[in-house]
Structures are given as structure tokens and as C-alpha cells.
């Protein structure tokens with residue numbers, strides 16, 4: 001029998017017919033996959049609690065010729081704290097939808113999976129503001145996808161010495177020599193630049209270990225909102241819902 005075991009997180013679940021579910025899982029081994037969970041909507045099914053958004057664990061899957069079917073699941077983290085935290089859950093759904101948009105089948109998606117896991121854990125930490133978690137997640141996810149802003153040197157000439165401004169359209173810092181034709185420049189506080197450098201370069205496990213002052217938060221918000229507007233074509237439904245609640 002063609003049975004495989006995949007480790008991953010459930011990104012989304014759609015009802016199919018009367019009793020079944022279609023489940024999208026972001027896995028370590030095979031990138032994003034889609035699988036059927038037969039009978040998963042029957043109350044006595046062993047899959048009923050397992051195949052829900054955020055569930056992370058091992059999925060034993062039957063690989064048929066044209067589709068995958070989940071046979072059993074061993075969930076190690078349900079992120080159950082998000083069930084009691086409505087705002088946290090909305091942020092979580094946005095991160096799932098974001099990860100879904102950026103990932104593909106048969107692609108190495110381990111970095112984004114790791115980021116997603118640490119980000120959902122961070123939502124359960126009452127000391128971290130959800131807004132900050134959002135900007136950290138967005139910025140790092142863009143970097144994983146090769147679309148993050150250049151925040152270490154001038155994007156045009158590579159210089160690190162001259163005074164810099166930030167340009168969303170150029171995609172990062174631009175020095176005083178190169179910034180002549182830039183119309184969307186903004187001056188960022190040095191602390192904001194350090195914060196962005198840290199988010200782009202630190203280990204994923206260490207991303208959610210700091211808070212920032214109001215000024216840095218406001219600048220991060222300014223940059224990330226414009227940056228995602230320009231570089232992400234998709235409008236996320238979960239983000240629209242989230243923004244009506246803020």
C-alpha cells in the first residue's frame with residue numbers, strides 16, 4: 001500500500017459532500033498538499049478534532065493515483081489557546097491564508113512552515129502585541145519569498161555610509177547620492193532600521209523575542225502596509241475581516 005507519513009500544519013478545511021472534508025496541509029516533506037479526510041464530519045470520526053485549521057502534527061496519508069487521503073493524524077499542537085482568543089484567531093487565519101498564497105506543492109516550504117509555527121506560538125504570548133507579530137511575520141515571509149526590502153545597504157550602489165531614505169517602490173534603502181529621482185522616500189528612525197534588519201536576518205526561533213517603542217511600531221506599520229500593497233497582488237479575505245475588527 002502506498003502510505004506516507006507527512007509532518008505539517010492544516011492551512012484550510014473545506015466541507016465536501018455530507019461527511020467529508022478537503023484539507024490543505026503545509027508539510028515539511030512535500031510542500032503544500034491537498035488531501036481528503038473521508039468521514040471527517042461524522043461526530044464519531046477520529047479525524048473530527050484533528051483536521052482543523054492550525055492543527056500541527058503527523059498525518060498518515062494514502063497516496064492514490066490522483067489524490068491523497070488522510071488515514072490518521074497524530075496532532076502535537078492544536079494551538080488551542082486561539083480558540084479562546086478571537087482577535088488572535090483572526091490574526092492566525094490571516095497568517096494561514098498568507099502562507100497558503102505563498103507556497104506550492106512539491107516545493108521546499110520548511111522555512112515558511114517554521115515561521116508559521118513560531119508566529120502562531122507568539123500569538124499566545126500576551127506580552128507581544130498582535131500588530132507587531134503581524135509586521136514581523138509579513139516582513140520575514142516576504143524575505144523567505146525573495147521579495148523582502150533591502151535594509152542593510154543602498155539598493156542602487158551598495159553603499160552603507162551615506163544617509164539613507166527608504167523607498168517602497170525601489171524596494172529598500174537608498175543613499176543620498178542615489179535618491180535624486182525618488183518620489184516616495186521616507187526617513188526611517190535608526191531603531192526602525194535595526195528592527196527590520198533583525199527581522200530579516202535572525203533565526204526564526206528568535207524572531208518573537210522583543211517589543212518596540214510606539215514610534216518604531218508606527219514606522220513599521222507605515223512601511224509594511226505600503227510594502228505589502230505594492231508587492232502582494234492578492235487581497236486576503238481574512239485580512240479584510242481582521243481590519244473591520246481593528
Ligand SMILES: [Zn+2]
Pocket residue numbers: 154155156157158159174175176177178
Ligand atoms: Zn547609493
